[in-house]
Amino acid sequence: MTDTPKPFAPGAFLHLRANQLAKGAPIAPPITTASMFHLPGQPDGSDFYGRATNPTWNDVEKQLTVLEQAPTRLFPSGMAAISAALFATCRSKTRLLLPSDGYYTTRLLADRFLAQLGVTVVERPTAAFEDGGFDGFDVVFLESPSNPGLDMMDIAATAQAVRAAGGITIADNTTLTPLGQRPLDLGVDIVVSSDTKAMGGHSDLLLGHVSSRNDDVMEAITDWRLYSGAIPGPHAAWLLHRGLETLEVRFDRMCHNAEALAARLAEHPSVQTLRFPGLPQDPAHNLARAQCSRFGFLISFTLADEATAEAFINDCPLIRPATSFGGVHSSAERRARWGDAVDPGFVRLSVGIEPAEELWAAIEAAL
Structure with missing residues (x-):
């Protein structure tokens, strides 16, 4: 197990690599594309093969280890990270709660896939996740806020109850990042994230990560990556390293923008329902205040119907109609098109770093 985590320090994080450099070394990490490494004699922990290790990955994992303090x-990809966490913890006759x-x-x-291997899969809604307790569940996967509806659960209470029942918890923290919420500090065993989204931030990479303070879990996760071959590319890793250095600034701007927009959207006559944990009237507001340091950059709301939602998304010049979220550009999509159990006019808005007043003017005009 790791030591007690230290508070995240953005300044020290920015100089994480630079403070360990020799004279003449590049400030930005090199992109290492080698599949083979010079390895005379016996293996000694050095880089030896591209499926096992890579210097560019190592630099990014050092960053993520500091961010997650694990x-x-x-x-x-994010799904590769989720797959690793699930396949490392589930086996035949496992009971999995999602x-x-x-x-x-x-x-x-x-x-x-998991159900075909003898895993029993049970589902519960996020807002009622604790109903029924956790006895008999071996692995409990949680996501708070939920994507796309932004419901929340008490992460600390859930993690404590699952551990008392003999289970292990996995939390998908993609929507808030470690700067908005810290599931490991709340007692969760494993955290996963799609770094494709806000962590990378520029809509130009696919990556994900798994973090845990449990040594046995991390050994299994490492083995899964080595033996399954689910390895990241060095160029994508390099892009993530660059993106992480601006995460604190980008995330702060996105969250500020979302807070400003949500309050105005909630009062707009075209908006029928709206969810944003940062609003005092949101059902999850008190819980969000207790367990989150920021309320995030996602807003969900419902317009009159499918046609109205599509017109809003497609006609607003400062919104990109796109799936995924977390980029510097504001984006939105009608999630019913993917089969989510939401109203046809439901819109998930990912707020970017545009100037807030300019962004609101464009949104208001499109509405």
Whole structure:
């Protein structure tokens, strides 16, 4: 197990690599594309083969380890990270609990593959996740806020109850990042994230990571990556290293913008329902205040119907109609098109770093 985590310090994080450099070394990490490494004699922990280690990954994993305050492994996508966490903890006759309103691909993975291997998959809605208790569940996967509905659960209480029942918890923290919420500090055993989104921030890479303070878990995660071959590319890793150095600044701007926009959207006559944990009237507000340091950059709301939602998304010049979220550009999509159990006019808005007043003017005009 790791020592007690230290508070995240953005300044020290920015100089994490630079403070360890020899004279004449590049400030930015090199992109190492080698599949083979010079290895005379016996293996001694040095880089030896591109499926096992890579110097560019190592630099990014050092960054992520500081962010999460826990050992971390990098994966080629968020779903690769989720797959590693689930396949490292589930086996035949495992009982797995998932949020019924979380990211839908996690449920598809469980239903189409884990269930075929003898895993019993059970689903519950995020807002009622604790109902029924956790006795008999070996692995409990949670996502708070849920994607796309932004419901929340008490992470600390859930983690404590699952541990008391003999289970292990996995939390998908993609929507808030370690700067908005720290599931490991709240007692969760494993955290996963899609770094494709806010962590990278520029909509130009696919990566994910798994972090845990449990040494046995991290050994299993590392073995899964080595033996499955689910390895990240060095160029994507390099892009993530660059993106992480501006995460604190980007995330702060995105959260500020979202708070300003959510309050105005909630009062707009075209908006029928709206969810944003930062609003005092949101059902999850008190819980968000207790367990989150920021309220995030995602807003969900419902417009009159599918046509109205599509017109809003497609006509606003400062919103990109795109799936995924967390980039510097504001983006939105109508999540019903992917089969999420939401209203046809439901919109998930990912707020970017544009000037808030300019962004609001464009949104108001489109509405």
